[in-house]
Amino acid sequence: MITIKNISKSYDKTEAIKNISLEINRGELFGLIGPDGAGKTTLMRILMTLLLPDSGKAKMDEFDVVKDFKEIRHIVGYMPGRFSLYQDLSVEENLNFFATVFGTTVEENYDLIRDIYYQIEPFKKRRAGKLSGGMKQKLALSCALIHKPKILVLDEPTTGVDAVSRKEFWEMLKKLQKKDITILVSTPYMDEAILCDQVALMQNGRILDVDSPSRITEKFPRKIIQARSENMFQLINDLRNFEKAEAVYAFGQFVHFTGIEDDVETTELDNYLEKLNHKNILVEEINPGIEDVFMNLMEK
Amino acid sequence: MEKIITVKNLVKKFGSFTANDNLTFDVFKGEIFGFLGANGAGKTTTIRILCGLSSPTSGELKVAGFDIYKETEKIKQNIGYMSQKFSLYEDLTVSENIQLYAGIYGISVKKRKEKEAELLKKLDLENAKNKLIGGLPLGWKQKLAFSIAIFHEPKIVFLDEPTGGVDPVTRRKFWDLIYEAANNGITVFVTTHYMDEAEYCDRVSIMDAGKIEALDTPAKLKEIYNAKNIDEVFLKIAR
Numbered sequence: 001m002i003t004i005k006n007i008s009k010s011y012d013k014t015e016a017i018k019n020i021s022l023e024i025n026r027g028e029l030f031g032l033i034g035p036d037g038a039g040k041t042t043l044m045r046i047l048m049t050l051l052l053p054d055s056g057k058a059k060m061d062e063f064d065v066v067k068d069f070k071e072i073r074h075i076v077g078y079m080p081g082r083f084s085l086y087q088d089l090s091v092e093e094n095l096n097f098f099a100t101v102f103g104t105t106v107e108e109n110y111d112l113i114r115d116i117y118y119q120i121e122p123f124k125k126r127r128a129g130k131l132s133g134g135m136k137q138k139l140a141l142s143c144a145l146i147h148k149p150k151i152l153v154l155d156e157p158t159t160g161v162d163a164v165s166r167k168e169f170w171e172m173l174k175k176l177q178k179k180d181i182t183i184l185v186s187t188p189y190m191d192e193a194i195l196c197d198q199v200a201l202m203q204n205g206r207i208l209d210v211d212s213p214s215r216i217t218e219k220f221p222r223k224i225i226q227a228r229s230e231n232m233f234q235l236i237n238d239l240r241n242f243e244k245a246e247a248v249y250a251f252g253q254f255v256h257f258t259g260i261e262d263d264v265e266t267t268e269l270d271n272y273l274e275k276l277n278h279k280n281i282l283v284e285e286i287n288p289g290i291e292d293v294f295m296n297l298m299e300k
Numbered sequence: 301m302e303k304i305i306t307v308k309n310l311v312k313k314f315g316s317f318t319a320n321d322n323l324t325f326d327v328f329k330g331e332i333f334g335f336l337g338a339n340g341a342g343k344t345t346t347i348r349i350l351c352g353l354s355s356p357t358s359g360e361l362k363v364a365g366f367d368i369y370k371e372t373e374k375i376k377q378n379i380g381y382m383s384q385k386f387s388l389y390e391d392l393t394v395s396e397n398i399q400l401y402a403g404i405y406g407i408s409v410k411k412r413k414e415k416e417a418e419l420l421k422k423l424d425l426e427n428a429k430n431k432l433i434g435g436l437p438l439g440w441k442q443k444l445a446f447s448i449a450i451f452h453e454p455k456i457v458f459l460d461e462p463t464g465g466v467d468p469v470t471r472r473k474f475w476d477l478i479y480e481a482a483n484n485g486i487t488v489f490v491t492t493h494y495m496d497e498a499e500y501c502d503r504v505s506i507m508d509a510g511k512i513e514a515l516d517t518p519a520k521l522k523e524i525y526n527a528k529n530i531d532e533v534f535l536k537i538a539r
Contacts, residue, residue, distance in 0.1 A: 035467035036438050133339050160464060162338040163495055163531055164538045188465055189494075191531075202469065233479040233502065249472045252529060253518060254501035291468050298467060 001026040001151060001182040002047065009042050016042040018205045019056070024184060024198070029177050032186040033193045033294070034202035040186040041081060041218040042205075047184070048078050054133055061150055062278050074102070077149035081156045087129030091120055094128050095146060099149035102147035112179060113142045116172055134165050140221040141172070145181075152176065158192065166234050170195045190291040202295050208297040217288050222296060224288045226254040227269060229278035238276050242269070249295065256292060301327040304456055304487045305350065310359035312345050319345040320356070321510035329455075332478060332488040336530075337507030338538045341493050346401035346507075347458055350489070352376050358384035364455040365440045377405070380449035383460035387445035390434035397433060398448060419447050439470035446477055450486055457481065459490040462500060463497070475500055504530065506537050513537045 002024035005293045017039035024030045032040045033192050045051040047058060049069035058065040063072045085094045095117070099106045109116075111161045120135050128139060137157060144152060154173075158166040170192065177183055185196070201208040201216070211214055225237075229235045232250070239248040239257055247258040257269065270283045305327035305463040312320040319342045337343045348354040350363050352372030361474065363366035364378040388397045393417065402412040402523045412464045420426045423443055433441060442462060450457050459478070463471045482488050482502075490501065498504050498518065514521055516536055518530055 006372050035470070036465035160461070160493065162341075162493055162538070163534050166493075167535065190468060191496075233483050236476070236479070249469070250475055250500055252496040295468050298469065 001028070001061055002030075002046075002184065003057075003059045005057045007043070007046060007053045007058055009039075009051065009054050011045060015205050017041070020207055021056075022200055022207070024181075024182065026182055027177065028197045029173060029183045029185070029195075031193055031196035031199040032184070032202055033188075033190060033199050034186075035188050037204065038202035039205040040202060041155055043077075044184070044186065048076060048153060049073060054219065074147070075150045077144035077147065077152045079144045079152075079154045079157055081159070083136050083140060085128045085136075085143060085231055087098055088127055089289075090125050090127055091131070094139060094143055098143040099146045104147050106146060109146055109148045112148055112176075113145050115175060116145075117142045122195060128204040131159065137161070137165075137169065145176070149181065151182045151184065154183070156186050158187055158189060166192070187189060190289075190294055191215065193290040199290075200236075201290075201297065203294075203298045208294065213290060216293055217290060220288045220293045220296070222258055222288065222292075223231070223264075224286055224292050225257040225259070225266055225269060226282075226284060226286045227257055227273070228252065228254050228282040229273060229279050231278070234276075235273070235278060238273065238278070239269075242272060247295070247299070251291070258296070303327070304329045304364060305489070306360075306362045307346075307350075308360040310346070310349065310361060311357045312349060312354070313340075313357045318510050320349070323359070323512055325455075325505060325512060325515055327487060327489060329487055330482055330485045331502040332482050332490065332500065333490045334501030334504035335489060335507070336504060337491075337496055338536060341507040341509055341538070342510045344460070347460060347489075347491070351379060351381055351458060377452075379457045380452065380454040380457040381460075382445050382449040382457070382462055384462060384464045385460075386441075388433045388441060388448065391432060393430050393432055394420070394436075394444065395429045397444070398451065401448050401451055407452060415451065419451070423447060439466045439473070440471075442466060442474055443477060446474065446481075450481055454486065456487040456489060459488065461491055461493065463492065463494065471497075495529065495534060498530040498534075506534060508538050 004022040007020045008018055020043060034040055042265060046053050047060060049065050049072050052066060060072045061075055065072060088095065095106055116138050120138050131139065158169055167246045173183055196213060199213055200210045211245055227235065227239065235255055236248060236250060239245055239255055244264050246260045249256050266283045266285055270281060273281050303326045307325050310320050310323040335343055335380055349356050352375040363375045366374045398416050420429055429438065446462065463474050478488055492498065501518065503517050504521060505512050521533045525536050527533045529534060
């Protein structure tokens with residue numbers, strides 16, 4: 001459904017994306033995972049025909065992003081990172097506006113947005129600028145869907161959103177996917193990667209890896225050891241001072257430890273921490289998560 | 301344990317809307333206190349009150365030993381504040397930003413110069429000293445913003461979603477700074493949407509609809525709510 005071949009884009013001397021190639025299949029929920037500055041927005045804007053690439057080719061459902069921009073705009077729905085609806089129009093007026101622009105009506109495609117829109121319908125006379133963050137997000141999604149797009153592109157829809165609203169948002173995406181909409185979504189939250197069918201891990205304009213989230217962690221060759229003790233600060237410092245330590249990072253209530261050449265046994269670490277008087281020590285080998293993989297790939 | 305913040309029956313109303321509905325809690329000296337809640341739960345209102353920027357409708361509050369109604373200026377001298385949205389002046393250099401904040405807090409030129417050199421060395425920013433903040437990577441800005449927020453050695457530092465948008469390594473390096481500050485006796489009051497960061501806190505409070513629904517150590521909260529991580533606890537409370 002989306003084909004990206006060797007796309008590059010620079011702003012003056014800054015290379016925003018470097019030679020990126022990706023294939024996204026019809027009906028897939030595809031995630032671009034990476035921090036600010038990874039190039040996620042630039043890539044999306046090129047696909048949305050809002051920005052010209054310096055080199056490379058990309059197609060959206062067989063349409064070329066440079067030549068066929070008019071056709072593409074009819075088949076895509078886009079929710080940019082910054083709220084970009086008309087603040088001084090009401091909820092209802094915004095929705096009608098976008099439906100009209102695309103030559104359709106709210107009634108015609110109401111089915112698609114019902115689950116999302118009904119939550120903000122009680123406030124339909126309110127100006128968009130006066131809505132709460134969560135309601136703005138639902139309105140923006142409704143407006144991006146009102147012309148029944150084949151491809152939906154969402155730029156960091158969950159950034160700065162609390163854990164509950166994030167969960168609800170992903171549930172909405174899963175439902176939309178079942179209605180035969182291909183979804184490309186970007187996020188800086190690594191824990192959201194597992195909710196996608198396929199993900200591209202991005203950093204500094206490059207793709208570190210593309211695969212299903214489970215494959216990405218399964219094929220990761222390194223040995224990750226997690227440790228815990230009563231004093232976190234001391235634990236991190238002591239583990240970093242361990243002679244065979246390569247990487248030591250806090251992971252929630254644990255510390256994740258990678259040894260040089262993976263040549264560290266859990267018993268070794270356990271003894272080391274015991275000697276340093278740590279209390280309630282737990283040391284065990286674990287399966288890596290997406291964030292472990294990302295951190296390892298980005299440090300190369 | 302010594303209390304550094306005491307809040308008793310805090311109520312804050314905006315017209316008929318109750319943003320903070322009878323909050324009572326203490327924060328201890330040197331702890332990392334996680335202040336969680338859904339968007340709109342009332343966290344920012346509480347933080348603004350604790351920083352002396354907004355007055356409660358009712359309640360008894362002390363911050364760093366000072367009364368929230370009568371001694372707001374003293375409170376401001378004894379706290380630091382940093383958020384993702386407001387931190388440093390983009391069109392000033394690294395060094396100028398330090399000078400500005402040091403000046404505002406009345407730090408002597410001699411002391412500022414000493415501390416500035418120490419700080420730049422620690423953050424590995426010596427070569428960026430005369431660069432504009434606007435051109436620095438986000439991760440550097442965040443570390444610098446935090447270091448400047450504690451430059452005047454406050455008793456408490458408030459961090460309002462300090463780590464958004466950075467890569468996972470940078471995010472953890474930022475937490476190294478938080479641990480270090482707490483280890484040096486600075487109390488850290490932090491809000492975040494990253495639930496793994498909630499696990500790094502000594503104690504966590506979770507707000508919902510203007511009330512504190514839970515407050516305990518991460519381990520205890522997981523036990524009480526029979527959850528495997530704070531994310532699950534949060535979902536159980538705020539959903």
